[in-house]
Amino acid sequence: MARTAEKTNLTDARIAALSIPGRGWSVPAREDAVNRLRAMGLPDRRDEYWKYTRPDTLTQVTPEPAAVFENDEAPLFDGIDRVKIVFVDGVFDAEASDDLSLEGVRIERLAEANSDLHWARDLYGTLETNGQTPVARPLAALNTAFATDGMLIHVTGAASKPISIVYRHESTTSDVILHHLIKLDAGAELTVLENGPAAARFNKVMEVEVGDGASFHHVRAQGRDHERRAATHVFARLGAESTFKSFTLTVNGVMTRNDCVIELTGDDASAHVAGACVGDGAFHHDDTVFVTHDAVNCESRQVFKKVLRNGATGVFQGKILVKAGAQKTDGYQISQSLLLDEDSQFLAKPELEIYADDVACSHGSTSGAIDEDALFYLRSRGVPLAEATDMLTLSFLAEAVEEIEAETLRDEINTRMAAWLGRRRG
Amino acid sequence: MLSIKNLHVKLEEEDKQILKGVDLEVEAGKVHAIMGPNGSGKSTLSYVLSGKDGYEVTEGSATLLGADLLDMEPEERAAAGLFLAFQYPVEIPGVGNMTFLRTAVNAQRKARGEEEMSAADFLKVVRAKAKDLKIDAEMLKRPVNMGFSGGEKKRNEILQMAMLEPKMCIMDETDSGLDVDAMKLVAEGVNALRSEGRGFLVITHYQRLLDHIKPDVVHIMADGRIVKSGGPELALEVENNGYADILAEVA
Numbered sequence: 001m002a003r004t005a006e007k008t009n010l011t012d013a014r015i016a017a018l019s020i021p022g023r024g025w026s027v028p029a030r031e032d033a034v035n036r037l038r039a040m041g042l043p044d045r046r047d048e049y050w051k052y053t054r055p056d057t058l059t060q061v062t063p064e065p066a067a068v069f070e071n072d073e074a075p076l077f078d079g080i081d082r083v084k085i086v087f088v089d090g091v092f093d094a095e096a097s098d099d100l101s102l103e104g105v106r107i108e109r110l111a112e113a114n115s116d117l118h119w120a121r122d123l124y125g126t127l128e129t130n131g132q133t134p135v136a137r138p139l140a141a142l143n144t145a146f147a148t149d150g151m152l153i154h155v156t157g158a159a160s161k162p163i164s165i166v167y168r169h170e171s172t173t174s175d176v177i178l179h180h181l182i183k184l185d186a187g188a189e190l191t192v193l194e195n196g197p198a199a200a201r202f203n204k205v206m207e208v209e210v211g212d213g214a215s216f217h218h219v220r221a222q223g224r225d226h227e228r229r230a231a232t233h234v235f236a237r238l239g240a241e242s243t244f245k246s247f248t249l250t251v252n253g254v255m256t257r258n259d260c261v262i263e264l265t266g267d268d269a270s271a272h273v274a275g276a277c278v279g280d281g282a283f284h285h286d287d288t289v290f291v292t293h294d295a296v297n298c299e300s301r302q303v304f305k306k307v308l309r310n311g312a313t314g315v316f317q318g319k320i321l322v323k324a325g326a327q328k329t330d331g332y333q334i335s336q337s338l339l340l341d342e343d344s345q346f347l348a349k350p351e352l353e354i355y356a357d358d359v360a361c362s363h364g365s366t367s368g369a370i371d372e373d374a375l376f377y378l379r380s381r382g383v384p385l386a387e388a389t390d391m392l393t394l395s396f397l398a399e400a401v402e403e404i405e406a407e408t409l410r411d412e413i414n415t416r417m418a419a420w421l422g423r424r425r426g
Numbered sequence: 427m428l429s430i431k432n433l434h435v436k437l438e439e440e441d442k443q444i445l446k447g448v449d450l451e452v453e454a455g456k457v458h459a460i461m462g463p464n465g466s467g468k469s470t471l472s473y474v475l476s477g478k479d480g481y482e483v484t485e486g487s488a489t490l491l492g493a494d495l496l497d498m499e500p501e502e503r504a505a506a507g508l509f510l511a512f513q514y515p516v517e518i519p520g521v522g523n524m525t526f527l528r529t530a531v532n533a534q535r536k537a538r539g540e541e542e543m544s545a546a547d548f549l550k551v552v553r554a555k556a557k558d559l560k561i562d563a564e565m566l567k568r569p570v571n572m573g574f575s576g577g578e579k580k581r582n583e584i585l586q587m588a589m590l591e592p593k594m595c596i597m598d599e600t601d602s603g604l605d606v607d608a609m610k611l612v613a614e615g616v617n618a619l620r621s622e623g624r625g626f627l628v629i630t631h632y633q634r635l636l637d638h639i640k641p642d643v644v645h646i647m648a649d650g651r652i653v654k655s656g657g658p659e660l661a662l663e664v665e666n667n668g669y670a671d672i673l674a675e676v677a
Contacts, residue, residue, distance in 0.1 A: 371516075372479065373516050374518050376478050376479070376516075377512065377515070377516040378518075378526070378530075379477070379499065379500035379501045379504070380500050380501075380509075381504055381526075381530035381533075381586060382531075382537065383501060383530055383533045384499075384533060387529070391521050392518070392521075394520060394521070395518055395519055395520030395569075397520070398519060398520025398521075398569075
């Protein structure tokens with residue numbers, strides 16, 4: 001398709017408003033990213049992967065303001081033993097953060113890692129670059145180029161507790177770009193938690209290199225602020241016999257686009273990516289997932305559940321690509337929505353592309369209303385309608401939440417969802 | 427206890443009359459059984475009493491201890507003391523059986539203005555009652571009715587009944603899908619709940635359940651009405667001769 005002048009103008013304007021932060025090892029990678037971004041152009045509605053989600057508020061030079069949502073609920077993950085790292089509107093808050101030390105893990109800030117011999121040098125932007133084909137992800141290239149900070153995490157052993165990144169939002173006009181880079185050496189283990197609204201507009205990339213036999217767990221919650229907008233990308237590359245598990249809970253938020261791009265490059269690896277979202281009213285949530293099988297006997301699982309009401313919109317674009325030679329692939333994908341009224345909508349585009357002949361891949365996508373028989377069953381036992389609806393809503397989301405391996409984290413997420421639903425009952 | 431007068435019910439979606447004037451009084455402490463051929467309206471009666479959608483009452487009344495049942499939401503009927511043991515208990519993935527039970531018990535208590543049961547107290551009571559019904563801890567942990575056998579589902583219904591302590595229990599074909607041992611277990615559970623203050627309405631096709639849960643009164647239902655009532659001997663008559671004779675007799 002011919003590139004429109006509008007697209008070029010949009011891209012040029014956005015680039016002109018930003019500048020590459022700092023000097024040092026990351027500059028060449030950042031300059032490459034600017035070139036990639038110019039070549040691709042920022043997304044518009046004509047792009048195939050932006051058909052169901054309007055990118056304009058994510059690409060425009062100045063973000064839409066977003067009110068800061070106040071409530072007195074205890075912050076998520078507060079009760080979990082963790083290394084806490086706090087960003088307030090994208091600015092690292094040393095006071096509120098823990099000591100950046102954890103045995104078997106080296107934790108640094110992107111903004112402070114200036115040594116030219118830095119390990120991150122060969123990785124920064126690499127997985128993002130790989131993830132640009134066959135589908136362009138311009139907002140990720142923009143991120144690599146202009147990220148002001150982020151965490152560089154190198155894991156050499158089994159981390160004894162999770163690293164928890166907390167994103168606070170205090171300014172109604174903040175426009176934040178953060179880039180995290182995580183490298184797990186062979187056999188290493190790490191759990192990363194993320195939570196908080198982050199900014200009025202948040203662009204975040206997380207690149208994760210999972211070495212042979214390593215295991216990476218990721219649990220995040222994007223929530224609270226109704227007017228916030230976010231475009232996030234997770235890029236992961238998996239070595240042999242490694243494990244990757246990522247779960248995202250999304251509640252509230254006028255615009256969220258979460259891309260997850262996974263490459264299984266070593267034999268016998270396993271990647272699970274799951275999402276639960278509950279949207280009410282002015283809520284648009286898009287999960288775009290691309291899993292590439294490029295090794296033998298790997299397993300991948302995508303489980304996405306969305307509860308939508310009062311005109312909320314949910315989008316799922318999920319692909320499994322099985323390359324030639326990726327025999328014995330076991331790929332699974334399910335995307336389901338629970339529509340609590342007729343104003344809400346769910347748009348799903350499941351895709352399978354398979355070039356190997358000995359694989360098992362399945363996918364399914366459904367949209368439905370609440371199960372009336374189950375609802376009556378609960379009510380006949382005395383559970384009031386609103387409470388029964390909430391129970392069934394949580395039950396609908398359970399398959400996604402069960403993808404969280406640690407029970408304490410699973411409980412934390414369930415409790416949070418129940419509280420949110422309870423407040424919404426009014 | 428339960429008083430049904432001249433109850434007429436049609437399907438909401440189509441012009442089909444199911445119940446055509448049911449009259450029934452179940453007294454506290456008594457077990458009434460309703461038998462009848464397929465399509466006679468037995469299950470509809472249980473659904474209408476418990477408040478399921480899809481039915482329209484065109485005439486008549488149903489009260490529980492004087493309160494108008496038909497004017498209440500299903501959960502209000504439950505809190506007022508009505509319990510329906512389902513013919514096909516519903517599977518609910520993702521909701522733990524224990525959570526479900528505790529939510530139900532406390533919702534009813536709350537609705538009646540009573541104090542909620544603490545987690546510890548609840549656990550103690552539920553464990554004891556589950557043990558009587560040979561429901562193990564694993565079954566209590568699993569999602570509601572998920573992966574339960576037919577017998578396990580029915581035992582789970584009785585466990586709910588035991589925990590909720592309703593005043594009026596309606597059992598809709600509780601014997602369907604049960605082998606003899608499972609039926610005995612279920613019947614023992616029901617018999618343990620029989621008390622002076624509690625009424626039972628047992629809906630069944632077959633007499634065999636009534637060998638284990640001895641009824642005080644047996645009604646025969648056909649074409650939306652109760653056509654004959656009598657003592658336990660009426661059930662035996664059905665067992666021996668089928669419904670044809672009785673229906674011919676009352677026609």
